Amino acid sequence: DFFDPQILEQASGQPVTQLDLWMAGAEYCRHQFYLAAQQSDLILVEGAMGVFDGDPSSADLAATFNIPIALVIDVKGMAQTAAAVALGLASFRDDVEFCGLIANNCGTQRHAQLIDDTLAGRMPLLANLARDPEVSLPERHLGLVQAHEVREELEHRFNLGRAWLGGQAICDLPKPVAFTSQDIAAPQKLLQGTTIGIARDAAFSFIYSANTCLLEAMGAKLSYFSPLNDQHLS
Numbered sequence: 001d002f003f004d005p006q007i008l009e010q011a012s013g014q015p016v017t018q019l020d021l022w023m024a025g026a027e028y029c030r031h032q033f034y035l036a037a038q039q040s041d042l043i044l045v046e047g048a049m050g051v052f053d054g055d056p057s058s059a060d061l062a063a064t065f066n067i068p069i070a071l072v073i074d075v076k077g078m079a080q081t082a083a084a085v086a087l088g089l090a091s092f093r094d095d096v097e098f099c100g101l102i103a104n105n106c107g108t109q110r111h112a113q114l115i116d117d118t119l120a121g122r123m124p125l126l127a128n129l130a131r132d133p134e135v136s137l138p139e140r141h142l143g144l145v146q147a148h149e150v151r152e153e154l155e156h157r158f159n160l161g162r163a164w165l166g167g168q169a170i171c172d173l174p175k176p177v178a179f180t181s182q183d184i185a186a187p188q189k190l191l192q193g194t195t196i197g198i199a200r201d202a203a204f205s206f207i208y209s210a211n212t213c214l215l216e217a218m219g220a221k222l223s224y225f226s227p228l229n230d231q232h233l234s
Contacts, residue, residue, distance in 0.1 A: 008044075063096045
């Protein structure tokens with residue numbers, strides 16, 4: 001989506017690319033995975049909404065590129081049921097691999113143990129995240145607070161979360177995934193000589209990089225402006 005890449009970029013210290021099978025297509029996504037694999041040993045993909053929600057869904061993306069899925073479930077108010085939900089999701093489709101469960105909003109170590117005991121080795125409990133407001137990301141109506149607004153606060157919460165996780169099994173990575181190269185034909189220069197103005201500032205920051213990259217590949221010159229601060233368009 002739009003908010004999360006800002007937070008993920010700060011947390012990882014690496015650039016974040018949106019992957020959308022519907023908007024950009026499988027070839028584009030395959031190419032992005034291949035490019036990322038040339039530079040990084042670990043590629044982390046955050047799914048949007050529930051794992052099977054949408055068409056295409058996060059599960060569709062995982063199935064297309066053989067990416068193992070770590071389920072993140074809010075376990076507040078349930079224990080053994082959380083394991084049942086996780087195992088049910090894992091058996092819903094046979095073309096995706098679930099490598100484990102991350103129990104979010106987990107109250108105590110006893111709470112985590114009840115979940116792990118019910119999983120009974122059928123799925124690893126990769127981590128349990130504290131029910132701690134000091135670690136939770138700040139929110140507001142209709143979405144998260146944007147990262148640039150609370151940069152220092154986010155850094156503090158990231159460090160608290162890292163300390164809580166410690167050496168939990170989330171660090172035991174699944175087997176490697178191979179990404180193949182994808183030749184993508186260059187688009188026609190239909191926008192050569194065209195300048196496109198794009199609003200970008202603290203209020204206007206929801207931009208898909210796939211869109212801007214395509215516009216430039218088609219020959220357009222992108223000119224960014226701030227509706228908040230600029231007085232005229234150049």
